[in-house]
Amino acid sequence: MTFISYLKDGISLGSIYAIIALGYTMVYGIAKMLNFAHGDVIMVGAFVILTAVTKAGLSPLLSILLAVVLCTVLGVVIEAVAYRPLRKASSNLAVLITAIGVSYLLQNLALLIFGADAKSFVTVIDVPTLVLFDGQLTIKGITIVTIAACIIIMCALTFFVNKTKPGRAMQAVSEDRDAAQLMGVNVNSTISLTFAIGSGLAAIAGLLLCSAYPTLTPYTGAMPGIKAFVAAVFGGIGSIPGAMIGGILLGVIEIFGKAYISSQVADAIVFAVLIVVLLVKPTGLFGRNIQEKV
Amino acid sequence: MAMLEIKDLEVFYGVIQAIKGISFEVNEGEVVALIGANGAGKTTTLQTITGLLSPKKGSILFEGQELTKVPAHKIVSLGMAHVPEGRRVFAQFTVYQNLLMGAYTRKDKNEIEASLAEVYKRFPRLEERKNQTAGTLSGGEQQMLAMGRALMSKPRIILMDEPSMGLSPILVNEIFDIIQSVSASGTTVLLVEQNAKKALSIADRAYVLETGKIVKEGKAETLLNDDSIKKAYLGE
Amino acid sequence: EEGTFKIGVIGPMTGDYAQYGTNVYNAAKIAIDEVNANGGFNGYQVELLDAGDDQGDGEKAVNAYNDLLDKGMQMLCGTVTSGACIAVGAEAAESTFLFTPSGSAVDCITAGSNEFRMCFTDPMQGSKSAQYISENGLATKIAILYDSSTDYNVGIHDAFVEAAPEYGLEIVADEAYTTDSNTDFSVQISKIKDSGAELLFLPNYYSDCALILQQAADAQLDVTFFGVDGMDGILSVENFDTSLAEGVMLLTPFSATAEDEATVNFVTAYGEANNGETPNQFAADAYDVIYAMQAAANDAGITPDMSNEDISAAMSASMLNIEIDGLTGAAKWTEDGECDKEPKAVVIKDGVYEMMQ
Amino acid sequence: MKKGMSKTSKNNYITYAMVIVIFIVVQTLSATGNLSRLITGLLVPLCVYTIAAVSLNLVVGFSGELSLGHAGFMCVGAYSSALFSNVFAETLPSVPRLILAILVGAAVAAVFGILIGIPVLRLRGDYLAIVTLAFGEIIKNLINVLYVGVDENGLHVATSSAGLNLAAGGKQIMKGALGISGTATLYKDIKDYFFPIGVVLILITLFIVQNLVNSRSGRAIMSTRDNRIAAESVGISVTKYKLMAFTISAALAGVAGVLYAHNLSMLKVSTFDYNLSILILVYVVLGGIGNLRGSIIATIILYALPELLRGFSNYRMLIYAVVLIVMMLFNWAPAARNWRSRMLEKLKGAGKKKEAA
Amino acid sequence: MAMLEVNNLSIQFGGLRAVDGFHVSIEKGRLYGLIGPNGAGKTTIFNLLTGVYKPTEGVIRLDGEDITGKNTIEINEAGIARTFQNIRLFGAMTVLDNVKVGLHNHYKYSTLAGILRLPSYFRKEKEMNEKAMELLKVFGLDGEAEYLASNLPYGKQRKLEIARAMATEPKLLLLDEPAAGMNPNETAELMKTIHFVRDNFDMTILLIEHDMKLVSGICEELTVLNFGQVLCQGKTAEVLSNPQVITAYLGE
Ligand SMILES: Nc1ncnc2c1ncn2[C@@H]1O[C@H](COP(=O)(O)OP(=O)(O)OP(=O)(O)O)[C@@H](O)[C@H]1O
Numbered sequence A: 001m002t003f004i005s006y007l008k009d010g011i012s013l014g015s016i017y018a019i020i021a022l023g024y025t026m027v028y029g030i031a032k033m034l035n036f037a038h039g040d041v042i043m044v045g046a047f048v049i050l051t052a053v054t055k056a057g058l059s060p061l062l063s064i065l066l067a068v069v070l071c072t073v074l075g076v077v078i079e080a081v082a083y084r085p086l087r088k089a090s091s092n093l094a095v096l097i098t099a100i101g102v103s104y105l106l107q108n109l110a111l112l113i114f115g116a117d118a119k120s121f122v123t124v125i126d127v128p129t130l131v132l133f134d135g136q137l138t139i140k141g142i143t144i145v146t147i148a149a150c151i152i153i154m155c156a157l158t159f160f161v162n163k164t165k166p167g168r169a170m171q172a173v174s175e176d177r178d179a180a181q182l183m184g185v186n187v188n189s190t191i192s193l194t195f196a197i198g199s200g201l202a203a204i205a206g207l208l209l210c211s212a213y214p215t216l217t218p219y220t221g222a223m224p225g226i227k228a229f230v231a232a233v234f235g236g237i238g239s240i241p242g243a244m245i246g247g248i249l250l251g252v253i254e255i256f257g258k259a260y261i262s263s264q265v266a267d268a269i270v271f272a273v274l275i276v277v278l279l280v281k282p283t284g285l286f287g288r289n290i291q292e293k294v
Numbered sequence B: 001m002a003m004l005e006i007k008d009l010e011v012f013y014g015v016i017q018a019i020k021g022i023s024f025e026v027n028e029g030e031v032v033a034l035i036g037a038n039g040a041g042k043t044t045t046l047q048t049i050t051g052l053l054s055p056k057k058g059s060i061l062f063e064g065q066e067l068t069k070v071p072a073h074k075i076v077s078l079g080m081a082h083v084p085e086g087r088r089v090f091a092q093f094t095v096y097q098n099l100l101m102g103a104y105t106r107k108d109k110n111e112i113e114a115s116l117a118e119v120y121k122r123f124p125r126l127e128e129r130k131n132q133t134a135g136t137l138s139g140g141e142q143q144m145l146a147m148g149r150a151l152m153s154k155p156r157i158i159l160m161d162e163p164s165m166g167l168s169p170i171l172v173n174e175i176f177d178i179i180q181s182v183s184a185s186g187t188t189v190l191l192v193e194q195n196a197k198k199a200l201s202i203a204d205r206a207y208v209l210e211t212g213k214i215v216k217e218g219k220a221e222t223l224l225n226d227d228s229i230k231k232a233y234l235g236e
Numbered sequence C: 001e002e003g004t005f006k007i008g009v010i011g012p013m014t015g016d017y018a019q020y021g022t023n024v025y026n027a028a029k030i031a032i033d034e035v036n037a038n039g040g041f042n043g044y045q046v047e048l049l050d051a052g053d054d055q056g057d058g059e060k061a062v063n064a065y066n067d068l069l070d071k072g073m074q075m076l077c078g079t080v081t082s083g084a085c086i087a088v089g090a091e092a093a094e095s096t097f098l099f100t101p102s103g104s105a106v107d108c109i110t111a112g113s114n115e116f117r118m119c120f121t122d123p124m125q126g127s128k129s130a131q132y133i134s135e136n137g138l139a140t141k142i143a144i145l146y147d148s149s150t151d152y153n154v155g156i157h158d159a160f161v162e163a164a165p166e167y168g169l170e171i172v173a174d175e176a177y178t179t180d181s182n183t184d185f186s187v188q189i190s191k192i193k194d195s196g197a198e199l200l201f202l203p204n205y206y207s208d209c210a211l212i213l214q215q216a217a218d219a220q221l222d223v224t225f226f227g228v229d230g231m232d233g234i235l236s237v238e239n240f241d242t243s244l245a246e247g248v249m250l251l252t253p254f255s256a257t258a259e260d261e262a263t264v265n266f267v268t269a270y271g272e273a274n275n276g277e278t279p280n281q282f283a284a285d286a287y288d289v290i291y292a293m294q295a296a297a298n299d300a301g302i303t304p305d306m307s308n309e310d311i312s313a314a315m316s317a318s319m320l321n322i323e324i325d326g327l328t329g330a331a332k333w334t335e336d337g338e339c340d341k342e343p344k345a346v347v348i349k350d351g352v353y354e355m356m357q
Numbered sequence D: 001m002k003k004g005m006s007k008t009s010k011n012n013y014i015t016y017a018m019v020i021v022i023f024i025v026v027q028t029l030s031a032t033g034n035l036s037r038l039i040t041g042l043l044v045p046l047c048v049y050t051i052a053a054v055s056l057n058l059v060v061g062f063s064g065e066l067s068l069g070h071a072g073f074m075c076v077g078a079y080s081s082a083l084f085s086n087v088f089a090e091t092l093p094s095v096p097r098l099i100l101a102i103l104v105g106a107a108v109a110a111v112f113g114i115l116i117g118i119p120v121l122r123l124r125g126d127y128l129a130i131v132t133l134a135f136g137e138i139i140k141n142l143i144n145v146l147y148v149g150v151d152e153n154g155l156h157v158a159t160s161s162a163g164l165n166l167a168a169g170g171k172q173i174m175k176g177a178l179g180i181s182g183t184a185t186l187y188k189d190i191k192d193y194f195f196p197i198g199v200v201l202i203l204i205t206l207f208i209v210q211n212l213v214n215s216r217s218g219r220a221i222m223s224t225r226d227n228r229i230a231a232e233s234v235g236i237s238v239t240k241y242k243l244m245a246f247t248i249s250a251a252l253a254g255v256a257g258v259l260y261a262h263n264l265s266m267l268k269v270s271t272f273d274y275n276l277s278i279l280i281l282v283y284v285v286l287g288g289i290g291n292l293r294g295s296i297i298a299t300i301i302l303y304a305l306p307e308l309l310r311g312f313s314n315y316r317m318l319i320y321a322v323v324l325i326v327m328m329l330f331n332w333a334p335a336a337r338n339w340r341s342r343m344l345e346k347l348k349g350a351g352k353k354k355e356a357a
Numbered sequence E: 001m002a003m004l005e006v007n008n009l010s011i012q013f014g015g016l017r018a019v020d021g022f023h024v025s026i027e028k029g030r031l032y033g034l035i036g037p038n039g040a041g042k043t044t045i046f047n048l049l050t051g052v053y054k055p056t057e058g059v060i061r062l063d064g065e066d067i068t069g070k071n072t073i074e075i076n077e078a079g080i081a082r083t084f085q086n087i088r089l090f091g092a093m094t095v096l097d098n099v100k101v102g103l104h105n106h107y108k109y110s111t112l113a114g115i116l117r118l119p120s121y122f123r124k125e126k127e128m129n130e131k132a133m134e135l136l137k138v139f140g141l142d143g144e145a146e147y148l149a150s151n152l153p154y155g156k157q158r159k160l161e162i163a164r165a166m167a168t169e170p171k172l173l174l175l176d177e178p179a180a181g182m183n184p185n186e187t188a189e190l191m192k193t194i195h196f197v198r199d200n201f202d203m204t205i206l207l208i209e210h211d212m213k214l215v216s217g218i219c220e221e222l223t224v225l226n227f228g229q230v231l232c233q234g235k236t237a238e239v240l241s242n243p244q245v246i247t248a249y250l251g252e
């Protein structure tokens, strides 16, 4: 039973990584950039919800909606102002560094506005805990919600990217921007759309992250952002199911590492497993192994 | 009025001027060839017309509309398609998906299906390979795909950048036949070619580009028999 | 200007630990305003320089220290975090008077004879905790959950573990987490639950503890929770459900909910100046530091025109003469710079601290 | 047929000259008392980060791989050398001890470079980036639980403080999250020379990197960056040369770590997290990928910026972020580049006209 | 004995047998052409010969030595160098350095000597420069030695690729569509250069080309490939008049 229970814990934690990784991988796969500010958009989303609920007294649903809208706008604005001018830069590292600048900017703005003190997140999602096997296994409501959200978002994104026209356009843009343009794809708006979706999902991720681990500071998004990056790579860059599976596995490994090896070196264990997996499968679990035509 | 009219076009890469004030026109139904040595600026010209590059000076009128003010992605729906140099197929898409991207701006499913059938008829190889990822196609196959993809938008004018590059002799002939049949079906063609002989033999008119300037123009037959052209571009 | 003392604060004002630095700075400001109103340092007014932000990092702390010296700093209230304090301590040794409110690692003030601290040392908190638990018969089977990547937590943990056998405590679970994964404690909590521990020792800062308490409640972990001074502040975490902290015990020198006049005044003043925030133990320590500096300054008879070295020497000598009764209790100082005061044990009852014994 | 100095070697000499001129200017200012303490304090850290940036540029700029674990190598260099210095604190005089410490730091970091490089360099692009990041974090996590002490029986290594079992009179050197403290104090006598030493180390780093890049092996390294398949087709072993770049870069990062560890009294592993790796990457990218002089200039500007912005107190990190974004756009956006080169042309044109007139 | 002996070479990509039972025998000093329709498998054969792909079946012998299954580097050392259909230069390096990378395994000095600038560094670098300039001169690229390779016009990039391949001092040089993207004049010039190289550098050359003028102009023998299989092999003139070749490849 303890094994099952640990597995459940791992999946709960992993589902949080997964939900962040889904938004991350969207931008990562299409715009071909590591958006280091993604984690901070998550933080902004969480702060918006918290402020809307506690200070403005909005209903939870309305607050979430507000956060999604604001984060979407934020994502689009960031892309237009800070990333778009660098789209044709001679190295794609340039935009990576700018993303880091944006990350600092969001953190420090939040610091000035909300202060440094950690705040507890309020209960926005109220789903009862599931009790199984006479209380031997309990699954928290938020976990169920997160996993459900993950699956829904994963399916929706997969469908969107593969089966809809804007989705196809996104893939074309990720392959070859100029050629996509020649096909009539508006590259700017496609990338904006990508950021809009990614950032909207960040707001949801912020909600779920802070509901599961109810603490919030201006730096709350940074570490989960990195872990989501790890999860996205783990699953295979640009692969939507990969992001989800990568996230969940990351969580499970972390929990098993703590449970069966040592809680002091759990981080090292997670990363060591990641390395081993990548050495065996160099493009991640679901990454396509693109052979270069010589 | 000409279908496509380029006036005093100047294009820069940073501080380097690649196009130094060229003017030319393409009339409806014509095949116009643009020939010139390596680095003359042929590709640059085509890319400027379809908005991938923006000119510093000059105007590009397509059916009376100023293209320099139209964003690149809107150009294809005006009826202009571009087969880019180096093919630029979507490497991870299948052949079929590439062709569908060509019809990105079109809505009517049945018509798209019809175009697809037409392209497959023109390029049976593409139908054979429709589920292969484009990146693993041979060079010639990719070239066919690039042309097929451009045709999927049902363009009124098609710009082709060295479509015969890397093709087998039989395919070169085929491609030129296809260009002719495309032209015969009413599509105007602006053709950039290194294979000047072939290009001139199917073109109505031609322009010769040298280091960013047009140095000669005229009827294709005339140029085909022009001594200096023969010497410089036909290898005779 | 001439005729005023200049005091600097160094601590994390941005970054992961910003809450500690800002608390110290805000409290120092309040204390200095009060001190100026009641006669200043030896009759001279005191000016608080802009906060020296170190983001909790030693190297940046040294930079901040140098910058403050450029700006005329004569005495230092800082630094806030231990690692940074050790780094600055080496620079300030025998040159600038250093008085840290919260640098609790042993080495923070060992570099020079002119270095003092307000808080307890980590090892002392560790062993005092063990002693307290044992003497009051709170438990014998102990579990620990601590951040193994942060010096404060490790310092207390190590000392506690060392002292435990001496006091007849058995450590049945010793679980860790790191700053990089400080949100999910499910495994650690279930291991602790399985270990049969009666008491969970939490030598961590309050923001982590808030999460731990929440998850422990979810897991229905039924033990006594025992914290140290870092736990203080938990009741004022915005939106925290204080019922989760019911029955939690901690050793702390300060309680923001105490009803003595000094505390009430301070908490009110702090809230007014900082849009309603409640000060934590860092703030209280910093507040006391300024008052202790005042006492020492008056005793030493220093004047603003003296050099940093002279001020430092005079203050250090006087530190041994003074005694203050501050927010964190009655305190006096030993020659090695340590503060001699008794930790107060409190228990959280109905959302407020209640003194034990 | 030697036609004077080639363009690259001229470029190299300009870089050396720049470093030396900056050094002389700084020394002069300092000798005449025109340097604030803040700036003086920044000098050695600047050397640390310059070395780190130049060495990272070898990997990012010349071998074309994105490494996010550079701080890990600094960390290894820092810890191994600090350990060495502490162990031999009594047996060796400070100058040879420092030299040996530098070599130890470089060697240990190089070994780690090889150990990590062999498996991971088979990966490409972002997969390689994530694995380097992972290694950095693993190193950090493991050192965090490492305790090392010495007594008359020699070196003891353990994973907890209690596990060391030191004999009486033994001394704990590495204390897990508490790190190593007091290393700088061992070098009090030569502390003033750390800046010149740092500058010499920069020059050596430049010497190694520039000469490597302009040699047979350097060309091989760059060829693997530009086109892996073509490089193999002419008989270049991609793995060998990527590994060479990675290892040399790691060794030099180790040297940066040594300087860091010996300049500061406090060595904490949490300093060397992925944020530091990213920060160094920021220097490299802002200064220009593959441009060593750019790395130096960018390091100086970006490291000093937040320190010089201290006057803006709360807003300084915000301003820093904005400036970083703006500088990146200005340096990298094609539009800005075109504008700059046009301006440059104009300036040149104007200059010529003047000459003609 | 032939310089290159290939027997029963095959490779399978998923369901596609891209090269199927390919065989060829090329004498030392020959100028040999490999032609065939697009997608016939010509480039794939180059990739097999140079170890980019591992054959599913077959044997490759170079000068009697079995090199089947060796990796690209070993094969280059054994004496095969190539150019690529889609140009692969070291774009951010100078033209001169591109060739010097090709010289890498023939002018050796240690990394340490390079860093410390020991005498061997100066000696070898001087030799390398001279050798590289000599090669560049053959292709008329000596004037552009300090240009970045990516700034060269297309035709010159192709030539630089050949120069770089030659720098590795191969016995067998594989050229994949060297005349692609060149106009007839440039092609004519290239033909002369290829001849010159063969004659003066003691090389065997196998080339893929679709430009019949070049093929009929300089190739002495040809193999025609169709659907991965050898359609026809022999003297150039004979092959080009083979009716099968005409229907499958040449047309008209
Ligand atoms: N991205 C670029 N940056 C700088 N210069 C460029 C760039 N692209 C092209 N050029 C230069 O502009 C000029 C014209 O190039 P363009 O590609 O239009 O020539 P082209 O006639 O198409 O030649 P080719 O037959 O080789 O395709 C050349 O001198 C080329 O070097």
Ligand SMILES: Nc1ncnc2c1ncn2[C@@H]1O[C@H](COP(=O)(O)OP(=O)(O)OP(=O)(O)O)[C@@H](O)[C@H]1O
Residues within 6 Å of the ligand: A291, A293, B136, B137, B138, B139, B140, B141, B166, E013, E016, E018, E036, E037, E038, E039, E040, E041, E042, E043, E044, E045, E085
């Ligand atoms: N890695 C691969 N995976 C799948 N199919 C491949 C791969 N490489 C080549 N092919 C297929 O093998 C066949 C032969 O390709 P190859 O590139 O050798 O043709 P080629 O004869 O060089 O043609 P061209 O003259 O057009 O360059 C083609 O149908 C191609 O699609």
Ligand SMILES: [Mg+2]
Residues within 6 Å of the ligand: B042, B043, B044, B085, B161
């Ligand atoms: Mg072109």
Ligand SMILES: [Mg+2]
Residues within 6 Å of the ligand: B138, B139, E042, E043, E044, E085
């Ligand atoms: Mg080919």
